[in-house]
Amino acid sequence: MSEQIEQLRQRLCSASEAADGTVRIMEVCGTHTVEVFRQGIRSLLPANVKLISGPGCPVCVTSQGFIEVAVRLTRQHGVLAATYGDMVRVPAAAGSLEQARAGGARVQVVFSARDALSVARESPKLEVVFVAVGFETTAPATADAVLLAEREKIRNFSVLAEHKLVVPAMLALVTGGQTRIDGFMCPGHVSVIIGSEAYRPVVERCGRGCVVTGFEPLQIIQSLTRLVEMTAEGTARLENVYTAAVNAEGNRRAQQLIDQVFERNPATWRGLGQIEGSGLQLRQAYRQFDAFERFGLVLGTDPEPPGCRCGEVITGAIEPPQCPLFDGVCRPTQPVGPCMVSSEGTCQAWWKYHRVRV
Amino acid sequence: MCLAVPGQVEDLKQNDQATVRMQGNTVEVCTTLVGPVEPGEWVLVHAGYAITKIDAQQAAETWALLNEMAGRASEVSGNP
Numbered sequence: 001m002s003e004q005i006e007q008l009r010q011r012l013c014s015a016s017e018a019a020d021g022t023v024r025i026m027e028v029c030g031t032h033t034v035e036v037f038r039q040g041i042r043s044l045l046p047a048n049v050k051l052i053s054g055p056g057c058p059v060c061v062t063s064q065g066f067i068e069v070a071v072r073l074t075r076q077h078g079v080l081a082a083t084y085g086d087m088v089r090v091p092a093a094a095g096s097l098e099q100a101r102a103g104g105a106r107v108q109v110v111f112s113a114r115d116a117l118s119v120a121r122e123s124p125k126l127e128v129v130f131v132a133v134g135f136e137t138t139a140p141a142t143a144d145a146v147l148l149a150e151r152e153k154i155r156n157f158s159v160l161a162e163h164k165l166v167v168p169a170m171l172a173l174v175t176g177g178q179t180r181i182d183g184f185m186c187p188g189h190v191s192v193i194i195g196s197e198a199y200r201p202v203v204e205r206c207g208r209g210c211v212v213t214g215f216e217p218l219q220i221i222q223s224l225t226r227l228v229e230m231t232a233e234g235t236a237r238l239e240n241v242y243t244a245a246v247n248a249e250g251n252r253r254a255q256q257l258i259d260q261v262f263e264r265n266p267a268t269w270r271g272l273g274q275i276e277g278s279g280l281q282l283r284q285a286y287r288q289f290d291a292f293e294r295f296g297l298v299l300g301t302d303p304e305p306p307g308c309r310c311g312e313v314i315t316g317a318i319e320p321p322q323c324p325l326f327d328g329v330c331r332p333t334q335p336v337g338p339c340m341v342s343s344e345g346t347c348q349a350w351w352k353y354h355r356v357r358v
Numbered sequence: 359m360c361l362a363v364p365g366q367v368e369d370l371k372q373n374d375q376a377t378v379r380m381q382g383n384t385v386e387v388c389t390t391l392v393g394p395v396e397p398g399e400w401v402l403v404h405a406g407y408a409i410t411k412i413d414a415q416q417a418a419e420t421w422a423l424l425n426e427m428a429g430r431a432s433e434v435s436g437n438p
Contacts, residue, residue, distance in 0.1 A: 192362070215423060216419065245402060253393060
């Protein structure tokens with residue numbers, strides 16, 4: 001395999017020499033962020049190829065307003081908040097969900113949406129709220145839990161959801177002009193659900209190359225090589241090097257579940273602001289399971305923690321060491337912003353790997 | 359949260375649930391997104407849901423990568 005990697009590296013170098021100026025490739029997947037560091041891939045890149053970590057970590061892109069609402073919700077009488085592990089440590093003005101739990105609030109980490117529903121089934125006297133974030137990989141699971149709750153008439157279950165869609169964010173990043181991007185290394189497991197064809201608008205409307213990529217070093221380097229070659233040639237193509245798990249149309253069942261339960265709405269992304277059609281809200285038929293309605297919650301525009309520059313990290317406008325809090329007051333053990341909280345966050349990846357690998 | 363992990367279907371349960379073996383562990387997984395599965399088949403599991411079927415070779419390659427990833431992560435963070 002190392003011979004193949006060396007061949008690809010040579011192609012990558014030739015393409016980068018042919019390219020005009022710096023080539024900026026963005027990955028949009030927390031696992032890619034980590035793998036690129038872990039495998040030392042940055043050290044293989046020619047000087048004029050810049051790899052930027054984009055909005056690929058679901059916890060990181062969740063709006064501050066949503067985090068604040070989730071923490072406030074746990075203060076309501078008789079409420080149990082069930083959520084994924086990454087969410088509990090994200091700081092809000094009044095502390096994180098984890099700190100709320102330490103103060104007596106009911107907060108439970110669950111493995112899946114169905115587990116959250118099981119908690120509701122087993123605790124009929126509590127209002128169990130599934131605090132659900134994530135991209136197209138977790139949205140069908142939330143949809144499934146809502147449909148099961150309806151079928152089984154589990155009335156003490158609701159969801160506080162802020163699911164987001166990857167492609168509208170990619171389009172917004174290119175058209176927004178905050179940062180220049182020449183091509184995208186597209187996420188592996190989100191693509192299992194949405195299919196490689198979902199990126200067609202990024203290629204055709206925005207003229208940016210897209211390569212669906214798995215997690216092995218060979219695939220990551222292959223993807224980068226193709227994207228730099230496309231940039232050097234002045235072309236944009238849609239390619240898939242993760243054919244073992246991703247096909248053109250994606251997982252139709254998962255897509256149907258999302259469409260049945262959710263409709264698109266304008267969602268607020270940390271760093272990107274509001275993007276039309278980039279979020280999912282429960283359809284009218286399922287609003288009885290919407291925790292926003294059930295508890296009269298309103299999504300505010302709460303400020304991010306003072307000094308935190310996660311928003312600029314997420315859009316690739318700055319790299320983590322450019323944030324004055326990085327590795328000082330903000331560390332994985334005491335995170336200020338979500339990019340340092342999540343194991344897939346760009347700041348945590350830089351903190352863990354940058355000093356030892358590059 | 360983006361990461362999915364391979365597992366091999368062991369037993370089928372009610373309500374589109376299946377017991378899936380992931381190396382030494384077995385977990386209960388929802389199979390509603392992939393349709394009918396048979397014991398012995400491999401699936402990629404994300405947040406408690408199988409999101410696609412994969413072949414045995416792909417599963418083995420992914421596990422090799424995940425094990426290497428876990429080794430490196432503990433080495434860097436100093437955690438066991």
